[in-house]
Amino acid sequence: MIPRFPPVAGIDDRFFWEGVQAGELRLQRCRDCGRLRHPPGPMCPDCHSLAWSSEPASGRGTVYSYVIPRHPPAPAGDEPTIIVLVELDEGVRLVSNLCGIEPAVVRNGMRVEVFFADLPEGFRLPQFRVAAESQR
């Protein structure tokens, strides 16, 4: 496994990592104009409002792009890490890992869904797998 370092939460994005602990993929929405934004920030770029709330996302989206780290190599026997940029159905993108699939068959546009994993490194992350809808 390539190194994965624990997330660092700050005032403006703590809600996201608290959501991960609670099993929710939370997105930030402007309370005044309703614009959804990710990565989070303190001010709405459309209306400059400082009022915002967070809400659980559907957790569904498509693979927008992906990469497979090959060097330095993963220890023998480890599943290769697949890093994906997911475009959520809500319209924002986030980086995560795609699990339970052979790297050779990953394609842009694949439907994926979120799940939450407690990593051996000792922290919890949102992860993605191929969506049940596309396996039927």
Added chain:
Amino acid sequence: MSATSPLRDRAAIAGIGQTEFSKRSGRSELQLAAEAARAALDDAGIDASEVDGMVTYTLDSTNEIELVRSLGVPELTFYARVPYGGGGTCAVVLQAAMAVATGAANVVIVYRAFNERSGRRFGEARELGPSATVGSGSAWIGWYMPYGLTTPALWASLQFQRYMHDYGVTNADFGRYSVVCRKHAATNPDAWFYGKPITLADHQSSRWIVEPVLRLLDCCQESDGGVALVVTRRERVRDLRRGGARIVAAAQGVSFGGDIVTNYHHDDLARLPEMAVVARKLWRDSGLGPDDVQAAMLYDHFSPIVFMQLEELGFCKRGEARDFIAGGNVEIGGKLPVNTHGGLLGEAYIHGLNHITEAVRQLRGTAVNQIAGIEHIVVTAGMSGLILGRA
């Protein structure tokens, strides 16, 4: 030539200096900076006592006051630093040119020196500091490191993969750039890969670093070394023995939603909006266009960014950089020779400042891979650019 930018042609690069490029310099980064700066002053024929300004990168470990102490500079009236790593490589010259044009300083040293191979390696994964949160300037990294997206090669590739997908570009297409780069480096005695050209087969058999985007031979080097420039008033350069390069236009670029290397939030990831900002400003301020430059020194931390920059600068249409490069246009003798010193892949990675020294050599007519009939050269980094002309 209807440009009206007040910066146009006011300043020039009067001197260039560098250390050897190696994997283990065996001396301090401050010493590398001092050696490069002294070489640039010697090249310009300007005494250290005349230096009154300095510009470097926020990432550089050598403080201005230390370099002042090493060179015996009596006083500085101007100093500045530019963020975003290699992205700021042309912006350091913009800062120096503005200082000279406004009178904030008369003789400015621009420098970058590091032990980036024997010291802290840029290519390695490093753990986040506690300050890497929203608002710290490191928000970008905090969202990606937990998922194993830990190195510059990985950060950049997640965007490049989309470029490949949208335009049907393959890793072998990228390899054709690497082959040209190494061909140029092979005849440059300063290049780490001097005398070591590669074939496309070599490229295709080099190991994957990031599949399906980058093989080893798509990646720039990690290098030890220092590079420095002396920027002063253009009229002064006319009187100097070796001449120099006129700063015709210079620009920085930020675009809404952009990041440093991890550009994942623009609408279209097959583009480089920051380079589009730079290109528009450069062409507008210079009154020139893609047909008016005879060579380009394009930032090449990884080969794919050369393709995207060619398209943003208007040297070819979107998605056509693959054909432009395969057609031999970027080689010496081609329509637009690119990175005639061997680039960051072939010569060394001094954060891109060694692209600017090569542009100056070409404009003076002293490059090892000299191009005939050079009038203007465009130089880029991911978030900044320059047009240089004969002094």
